[in-house]
Amino acid sequence: MELGVLLAIAIGVILILAQQKRAGGGASTFGYRRKPYLLSKAERSFYGVLTQAVGDKALIFSKVRVADVLAPQKGLNRSNWQQAFNKISAKHVDFLLCDPHDCAVKLAIELDDASHGSAKRQKRDAFLERACESAGLPLLRIRAARGYGVADIRQQVEAVLFPVQYDSSQEKSEQIEGQSVEVTANEQEGANKQIERQVVKPIEAPSGVDVAAQPVARACHQCGE
Secondary structure: OHHHHHHHHHHHHHHHHHHHHHHOOOOOOOOOOOOOOOOOHHHHHHHHHHHHHHOOOOEEEEEEEHHHOOOOOOOOOHHHHHHHHHHHHOOEEEEEEEOOOOOOEEEEEEEEOHHHHOHHHHHHHHHHHHHHHHHOOOEEEEEOOOOOOHHHHHHHHHHHHOOOOOOHHHHHHHHHHHHHHHHHHHHHHHHHHHHHHHHHOOOOOOOOOOHHHOOOOOOOOOOOO
């Protein structure tokens, strides 16, 4: 009797497993589906403009996990390190710009749509800003819009990637140019004085030559010269 009950249970388990296998088409019991697009329509629109604005000055990556860009500070004990890591492990940045030569991380970009207006999202955004600031990673926030200006996005990105620095060499160049002009003027003034002295200096007759014996041109019958 017990053998019959065990046999019935075994048959039931086999039937259930067979049914699950047929439902899954022979795949794993973990069922997933593939999303059609990596980026949303708003993100895809901004990505096209960002590509034009950046050009070949940076590599663009999207939906990058924060934990792949930031790491907890060294020197933390295991508990604090794990706690700090857990805060960033499930967060992402919308876009990340890296150096085209060595993939060095340069700039994180967040595209703020309507979802960023919620209290929960604002708390998350505030944490991300503090985390990036502590790590020295610039974070640029751009409000999502129906359209973007390539020049405007380029200006915002380049202001972070290539900050304008005062170049002292330009001032030195201007000083050198001023000195050059001054020297040239002095030389010209000296040359003018030398010319004046040559013009004013009377012409002396060659030594040993009788001036009176030199032929003299006839005077002009009109002016007498």
